[in-house]
Amino acid sequence: MTTNIPTVDPATSGGVELRKEPSYLRVSSGLWSWLGTLDHKRIGLMYLVGVTAAFLVGGALAFLVRLHLWTPDGALFEPATYNQVFTLHGVFMVFIFIIPAIPASLGNFVLPLMLGAPDVALPRLNLASFYLWCTGTILAIYSIINGAVDTGWTFYTPYSLETGTAVVSMGLGVFVLGFSSIFTGLNFIVTIHKMRARGQTWFKMPLFCWAIYATSVLQVLATPVLGVTVLLLAFEHIYNIGIFDPQYGGDPVLFQHFFWFYSHPAVYIMILPGMGVISEVISVHSRKPLFGYKLIAFSSISIAVISFLVWGHHMFTSGQSEFVMVAFSFLTMFVAIPTAIKVFSWVATIWGGSVALSAPMLYAIAFLIIFTIGGLTGVFLGTLSVDIHLHDTYFVVAHFHAVMMGSTALAFFAGVHHWWPKMFGVMYNETLAKISAVLILVGFNVTFLPQFEMGSLGMPRRYATYVEEFQIYHQISTVGAAILGIGFALMVGYMLASLAGGRRAKANEWGGVTLDWHTPTPPNLYNFDEEPVMTGDLYDYTSGIPDYGKDAPMDKDELAERQAAEGWNA
Amino acid sequence: MSDHSTHGAHGHDEVVVDHTHHAHPASAGLFFAIYAALLFFTFLTVAIAEPVSGLHLGSASMFIAMLVASVKASLVMAVFMHLKWDTAMNNIAFLGSLIFLSLLFLFTISDVATRGQADPAASTPAEYQQPVFHEYEHKGGH
Amino acid sequence: MSGHAKVVTPTPDGGFATHEVAHHFKTAEQEYQSGKLAFWLFLATEVMLFGGLFAAYIIYHDVYPETFVAGGSTLNWKLGALNTVFLLTSSWTMAMGVRASQLSQKKALVGYLVVTWLFAAGFMVVKYFEYSGKLSEGVGPGYWFNPVPGSHYAEVLEGLPFPNLFFALYFTMTGIHGIHVLVGMILIGWLIVRAQKGHFHSGFYLPVDLIGLYWHVVDVIWIFLFPLLYLVP
Numbered sequence: 002m003t004t005n006i007p008t009v010d011p012a013t014s015g016g017v018e019l020r021k022e023p024s025y026l027r028v029s030s031g032l033w034s035w036l037g038t039l040d041h042k043r044i045g046l047m048y049l050v051g052v053t054a055a056f057l058v059g060g061a062l063a064f065l066v067r068l069h070l071w072t073p074d075g076a077l078f079e080p081a082t083y084n085q086v087f088t089l090h091g092v093f094m095v096f097i098f099i100i101p102a103i104p105a106s107l108g109n110f111v112l113p114l115m116l117g118a119p120d121v122a123l124p125r126l127n128l129a130s131f132y133l134w135c136t137g138t139i140l141a142i143y144s145i146i147n148g149a150v151d152t153g154w155t156f157y158t159p160y161s162l163e164t165g166t167a168v169v170s171m172g173l174g175v176f177v178l179g180f181s182s183i184f185t186g187l188n189f190i191v192t193i194h195k196m197r198a199r200g201q202t203w204f205k206m207p208l209f210c211w212a213i214y215a216t217s218v219l220q221v222l223a224t225p226v227l228g229v230t231v232l233l234l235a236f237e238h239i240y241n242i243g244i245f246d247p248q249y250g251g252d253p254v255l256f257q258h259f260f261w262f263y264s265h266p267a268v269y270i271m272i273l274p275g276m277g278v279i280s281e282v283i284s285v286h287s288r289k290p291l292f293g294y295k296l297i298a299f300s301s302i303s304i305a306v307i308s309f310l311v312w313g314h315h316m317f318t319s320g321q322s323e324f325v326m327v328a329f330s331f332l333t334m335f336v337a338i339p340t341a342i343k344v345f346s347w348v349a350t351i352w353g354g355s356v357a358l359s360a361p362m363l364y365a366i367a368f369l370i371i372f373t374i375g376g377l378t379g380v381f382l383g384t385l386s387v388d389i390h391l392h393d394t395y396f397v398v399a400h401f402h403a404v405m406m407g408s409t410a411l412a413f414f415a416g417v418h419h420w421w422p423k424m425f426g427v428m429y430n431e432t433l434a435k436i437s438a439v440l441i442l443v444g445f446n447v448t449f450l451p452q453f454e455m456g457s458l459g460m461p462r463r464y465a466t467y468v469e470e471f472q473i474y475h476q477i478s479t480v481g482a483a484i485l486g487i488g489f490a491l492m493v494g495y496m497l498a499s500l501a502g503g504r505r506a507k508a509n510e511w512g513g514v515t516l517d518w519h520t521p522t523p524p525n526l527y528n529f530d531e532e533p534v535m536t537g538d539l540y541d542y543t544s545g546i547p548d549y550g551k552d553a554p555m556d557k558d559e560l561a562e563r564q565a566a567e568g569w570n571a
Numbered sequence: 572m573s574d575h576s577t578h579g580a581h582g583h584d585e586v587v588v589d590h591t592h593h594a595h596p597a598s599a600g601l602f603f604a605i606y607a608a609l610l611f612f613t614f615l616t617v618a619i620a621e622p623v624s625g626l627h628l629g630s631a632s633m634f635i636a637m638l639v640a641s642v643k644a645s646l647v648m649a650v651f652m653h654l655k656w657d658t659a660m661n662n663i664a665f666l667g668s669l670i671f672l673s674l675l676f677l678f679t680i681s682d683v684a685t686r687g688q689a690d691p692a693a694s695t696p697a698e699y700q701q702p703v704f705h706e707y708e709h710k711g712g713h
Numbered sequence: 714m715s716g717h718a719k720v721v722t723p724t725p726d727g728g729f730a731t732h733e734v735a736h737h738f739k740t741a742e743q744e745y746q747s748g749k750l751a752f753w754l755f756l757a758t759e760v761m762l763f764g765g766l767f768a769a770y771i772i773y774h775d776v777y778p779e780t781f782v783a784g785g786s787t788l789n790w791k792l793g794a795l796n797t798v799f800l801l802t803s804s805w806t807m808a809m810g811v812r813a814s815q816l817s818q819k820k821a822l823v824g825y826l827v828v829t830w831l832f833a834a835g836f837m838v839v840k841y842f843e844y845s846g847k848l849s850e851g852v853g854p855g856y857w858f859n860p861v862p863g864s865h866y867a868e869v870l871e872g873l874p875f876p877n878l879f880f881a882l883y884f885t886m887t888g889i890h891g892i893h894v895l896v897g898m899i900l901i902g903w904l905i906v907r908a909q910k911g912h913f914h915s916g917f918y919l920p921v922d923l924i925g926l927y928w929h930v931v932d933v934i935w936i937f938l939f940p941l942l943y944l945v946p
Contacts, residue, residue, distance in 0.1 A: 120737040122747040187754045194660065195747040196737075221754050222671045225761035233769070233885075241855035242881040244769050249855070250875030255772065258679045259765055309674050313682075323689030325682045527737070596815040606805035613797050613939075620944035623790060632946035640940055644933045651808040652929045658746070661753045668757035672764040676771070683772050 018554040021530050024426065024523040027559065039124035040526060044131050045109030046424065049417070051134065052102045053493075056410070059093035060489060062086055067448075067482040070475045073467050080465035084151035085166070087463060091154030092171065096178045097138050099409055100267065103274035104220075105134070105185050107416045108213050110424060112189060114517035115207045117198025117535070119527035122191040126184050133181035140174030143167075153463060155264070158245040158256040162237055169238045172231040179224045179231075182270070186220025189213050198516060200535035207515045207539060208284075208297050212277025215301040219266040219273075219308065227263035230256065254319050261312035269308045272404055273301055275412030276343055279365050282415050283347050285513045286362035287354030290540035293346035300339030307335050317388045326385055333383035340376055344369065359511065360434035364415035367442040368408055375403030378453065393463075396456025399449040407445050414441075414492065421496070422506030426523045426553055429499035433491060440488035447481030508548035514541060522553040597650065605650045612643045722916030724817045732917035745919055752923045756930050759893075763934055766886050770941060773878050783869050784879030785945025787852075789843065793943035796839050797935065803832035804932040807901075811925040814918035819911055822921070826905045829928070833898045840891055847880075854884035883942055890938060893931045900924045 022028075025042050035043055066087050069077040078086060113121055121127050144150055144167040152161040152168060161168050193214050197206065234256070236242040243249025245256040284291045291297060313321060313329030347369060356362065378400040381387050391397060422428050455474040460467060467475070509518050516535070520528050537544060555563070616639050617623055621632060628635060649655040654662055718734040720741040738744040774781045810825030847853065851861040858877040860866040870876040904924055907913065913921050940946070 118737070122737075123751055124737065126751070183758055187751055187758075190664075190754060191747050191751045194750055195743055221758055222668060222761055225758040226675065226765050229762045229765035233765075236855070236881075236885060240853075240857065240881075241877075242885055243855055243875070243878050244773070244881070249881075250773070250777065250878045252683070252772070252776075254682070255679065255769065258675075258682065259768075262675050309671055313678060320686070322682045322685040322687070324685045325678060329678075596812045599809065599812065602805060602808050602812070606801065609801045609805075610798065613794065613801065616940050616944065617790065617794050620790070620940065621946065623944065628946075636940040636944065636946045637937075640937050643936045647804060647929050647933050647936070651804055651932075652926055657749075661750060664750060664753040665757050665760070668760045668764075672761060675764060676768050679768055680772060680775070683775065 017560055018552070019560070020521055020525075020554045020556045022521075022525040023556045023558070024521065025526045025528075026425070026523055027556065028526045037128075039120070039128055041109050041113050041121045041124065041127060042424075042524060042528075044127050045106050045111075047131060048101060048109060048134070049106040051131075051138070052098050052106055055093050055097040055138065056102070057489075057493070059090050059098055060486070062090035062093065064482055064486055066090060067475075067479040069465070070467070071479055073469050073472055075465045078465070081151060083465040084153075084463070085149040088150050088153050089145060092141060092150065092175075094405070095154050095267075095271075096175050097134075097141060099271045099405055100178070100182055101134055101185070102271075102413050103278060103409070103416065104189065104213060104216055104270075105130075105181075107278065107413070107420065108185075108189060108209075108274060111416075111420060111517050112192060112210060112213055113196065114423075114520055114524060114528055115210055115515055116192065116196050117201060117516045117519075117529065117533040118192065118196035119529070120196075121188050122196055123188045126188050130181045130184035130188070133177055133184065137174045137176075137178030137181060140170055140177060144171040144174060155260060156231070156234060156256075157260075158234070158237070158253040159247065161234065162246055169235050172235050176228050176231045176235075179228045182220050183224045183228075186217035186224075189217040190221065193217075198533045198535050201516075204295065204298070205535055205539045207517075208280035208291060208294065208301075209274075209277035211298040211301045212273045212280070215305040216270050216273045216277075218302075218305050219270045223263045223266035223270070223309070226259060227267075230259040230263065233259075254316070254321055257316050257319050258312070258321075261315045262309075265312035265315065266305070266308040268401075268404070269304055271409045273304060275368070275409040276301065278412045278416035278419070279347060279368055280343075281513075281515070282361045282365040282419050283350050284540055285419070285511050286357045286359055286365070287351050288357070288512070288542050289350055289354040290538070290542070291346065292349035292352075293342070294540070296342050297346050300342045303339045304336065307332070307339070311336060311383070314383050314388070317385055318392045330383060330385035330388075334380070336383075337376070337380055344373060344376070357511075358435075360429075360431050360438060361415045361419035361511070363435055363438035364411050364418060364441075367438060367445075368411045368415060370442065371403050371407030371411065371445060375400060375408055378403065391456060393461055394456035395452040395460045395462055398462045399452035399456060402449050402452075403445075407449070411441065414438075417496075419511065420517075421499070422510040423517065423520070423522055423524070425500060425503075426506050427499050427503035428506045428510065429503055430495045433495040437488045437491045437495070440484055440491065444481050444484030444486075444488055447484060448478050449481070451475075451477045451481075506553055508551040508553045509546065512542075512546045512549045514546055515539065519547050597653070597656070601650060605646050608646060609643055612639055612646075615639055720916045722817070722914055724914055730817070730911070730914040730916055732914075741916070748919050748923060752926055756926060759930055759934075763886075763889070766882070766889070767937070767941075770882050770886065773882065774941075774945070777874055777878065780870070780873040780876050781879050782945050783873055784876055784883070785942060787866050787869050788883070788943045790943040792839055792843055793939050796836050797939045799832045799836045799839070800932045800935050803829045803836075804929050806832070807925045807928045811918070811921050814908070814913045814921040815915055817914040819908065819913075822908045822913060823905060826901055826908060830898060830901045830905065833894055833901065836894055837891065837898075840887070840894075844884075852880055854881045854888075886938060886942070890931070890934055893934070897924070897928050897931055900927065 025040055035047065038044060065077065066083070069075050069083055069086070075083060077083075109121070109127065113119070147170060148165070148167045150156075150166045150168055150171045151164055152166070156168060156172065193206070193210055233242060233244055237245055241249055242251075244251045245253055247253060280291055280297060311329055311333045313325055314333045317326055317330075378396070382391060382397060382400055418429070418434060451474040455471050456462075458471070460471045460474070506522055508522050510522075512518075516533055519533055521530060616636060619626060619628070619632075619635065621627065626632075648665075654665070718738070718740060720732045720734065722730050722732070724730050732741065734741050734744050738747070806825045806828045810822055810829060813819075813821035813825055847866075848857070850864045850866055851857075851859040852866050853859075855877060858880055860870065860876075901924060904921055907920070
């Protein structure tokens with residue numbers, strides 16, 4: 002380990018404070034220092050690049066879907082092509098973007114910092130799961146070239162057995178992506194159990210850690226069932242195993258059971274880390290300890306457990322047993338309790354706080370608004386009788402986009418904006434960031450509120466054409482998608498611009514107090530200058546905020562570079 | 572660093588002589604006893620199985636076979652896999668999966684077992700289920 | 714921060730063995746317990762993965778009971794029982810191997826690992842004869858299920874609904890289990906090489922411990938597969 006002990010006298014460095022060690026970004030360079038890294042922060046950044054690219058691809062596909070639906074007969078594609086486009090949108094967004102998005106990128110970067118640890122417990126497994134993610138993504142891309150997939154992201158049998166498209170390679174891609182997710186979750190559970198700082202008891206962990214913990218439990222327990230399901234689906238194609246194929250004595254509804262045993266908990270794999278991010282952002286930017294800390298912590302765990310009891314609410318029209326449906330519908334209602342506890346606690350945290358309407362906070366507020374819409378419409382859909390009417394309509398589409406896109410993706414952006422100065426030591430243009438947050442909030446609602454309406458009027462999802470009555474709703478929705486697209490393009494633009502020449506970040510940009518804000522900005526290779534020990538309360542803003550208002554220190558090479566570039570010297 | 576004090580960092584190449592043994596080697600005799608018990612239960616499984624013994628235990632046979640297998644599995648897990656001496660968390664991590672697995676079994680099996688049984692009319696002959704239209708025709712006529 | 718802790722352990726032959734703790738752990742105990750917990754979680758995923766297959770088996774056993782009883786009766790329970798004894802024995806020798814590594818008994822460790830490997834190989838040999846016997850009479854999974862007319866299989870399964878399902882499940886479940894046995898043989902082979910080089914001792918035996926756990930899970934799964942498939946109740 003190279004240690005960069007300051008040799009420049011602070012008096013000759015123009016008043017710039019010097020770091021004890023170089024940052025993780027500057028400690029080594031070259032392509033291999035990234036591709037072969039065991040550093041959780043660099044792995045997190047590689048994930049960040051990967052999932053953002055997947056999001057842009059999935060988003061472009063979504064925009065094509067919206068453009069196609071501009072006219073009742075479909076403006077762009079043949080119906081068969083349309084099926085492939087929305088399927089690929091689903092697969093990219095669900096398996097490649099949203100499941101790894103927050104845990105694997107932000108979680109990887111922030112979790113060890115919050116625990117005061119030098120790294121995750123299993124760094125090599127961490128890198129391996131990144132390469133599994135790459136392999137799964139390559140298999141998915143290969144499937145697109147090799148005939149695409151037109152089954153929807155759910156691969157329901159028997160259609161997925163009859164279609165001539167690349168279900169096997171896509172299924173194997175999902176299998177590999179699943180193991181990437183399992184290993185990330187497993188790693189984080191062990192990290193949280195074994196790597197916490199001295200003095201950091203379970204109830205002195207930031208709520209993001211609790212959310213990641215609950216998520217990881219789901220990843221470890223639910224994902225193997227998805228693995229065996231897509232494996233059996235592949236066997237169904239390779240040798241007609243027959244389990245899901247009525248022609249050979251099998252039961253297609255069993256496929257749906259297996260699929261949703263994973264995919265319902267997976268909904269919480271997607272949203273729980275987002276809830277964790279929002280807890281952190283709201284606390285820091287309201288300058289207040291979280292209201293109901295233990296309630297939020299336990300609600301994460303109880304959401305994880307309840308999520309295993311409700312998967313049948315995706316199957317109310319599948320022909321499963323009526324008795325089981327009643328049980329599933331009843332159990333689904335219980336999800337609303339811990340979810341509402343979280344929402345009320347966040348609102349109560351903001352109440353009376355010293356709220357800074359910074360860019361991350363605007364994203365968090367947008368999250369609160371849209372998540373409430375998504376959550377409440379979920380109660381409608383969990384109600385058996387109502388779902389019979391709304392099943393497979395645009396109401397469902399709008400509901401899960403409110404939860405996935407409007408909540409998880411917005412929480413992801415809130416988190417990226419929140420930790421960006423910690424990650425790179427630079428700040429983006431906050432004015433543009435606020436404009437982008439507003440554009441996305443407006444664009445989202447213009448896109449999806451008409452979908453709630455036309456869904457309740459009976460517009461089915463996944464149709465390439467529709468009757469003329471729905472055209473106005475579809476057109477408003479497409480305009481909204483364009484607004485969303487402008488918001489995202491703007492975001493990518495100012496984020497990249499900040500890397501090229503953004504303002505230098507403060508040592509503690511937002512004034513956070515959890516251990517992640519105790520590291521140098523950006524952190525050292527092993528994160529902390531000195532091993533942290535927690536003594537005080539978590540979220541205690543009254544007894545001083547570390548390094549608040551100070552400039553981030555530089556190491557001497559960085560200082561020399563800046564002096565050369567800007568032409569000043571002591 | 573007001574609310575989080577710091578602690579002195581590790582020295583490099585710190586040498587620790589390992590006094591705290593996490594190893595708790597069980598006695599070889601216990602392992603052999605478990606092995607013998609496993610062989611006995613295997614014999615029992617075979618001996619009571621209908622294809623071998625000709626015993627007709629009916630629906631109980633599945634239950635008995637799974638019970639014996641569970642006893643064998645428990646012996647392996649408790650002793651060979653050291654769960655008996657392992658931490659509570661490791662026990663929870665592994666055995667907890669069985670709880671979630673039982674949920675998969677519970678809901679899928681109860682679906683298949685009760686499917687189509689809620690509506691008594693569904694099992695009656697089709698002519699009794701013909702929808703009755705004349706009331707609507709009557710209303711429409713006026 | 715994060716120095717490299719080193720563990721020095723006295724060995725029975727009067728020497729010392731050292732183990733360097735990975736950079737991000739403070740103590741050998743933290744490293745050991747992290748590896749253990751991670752591996753238990755991995756084994757939980759194995760339970761869930763096989764659990765899906767068991768759920769499918771139980772459901773179709775309920776739907777087509779006669780087919781499954783008849784299908785099970787065509788399997789040779791004696792070979793199944795022999796394989797059960799093979800795996801139980803290898804599980805026992807593996808447990809003894811872990812014990813030997815905890816006591817720094819290098820020769821005993823290598824011996825137990827070799828015996829474990831041999832019983833695993835024996836299991837695969839028996840499996841090979843079972844599979845080839847079935848395939849030669851046209852009994853394979855799914856697509857390859859075309860029992861030769863006049864064969865024992867064709868007679869027993871005559872007129873029963875969907876006998877293909879029983880054999881598809883038989884081949885899939887024992888096949889995935891067999892792949893686990895093969896992976897286990899590779900891992901145990903790797904342990905033998907490292908044990909021979911004296912890498913394991915009371916201060917560091919985590920790999921032996923973990924692969925041992927894996928091997929016992931492979932055994933536990935077979936404990937359930939044997940009565941379900943060969944002695945269909």
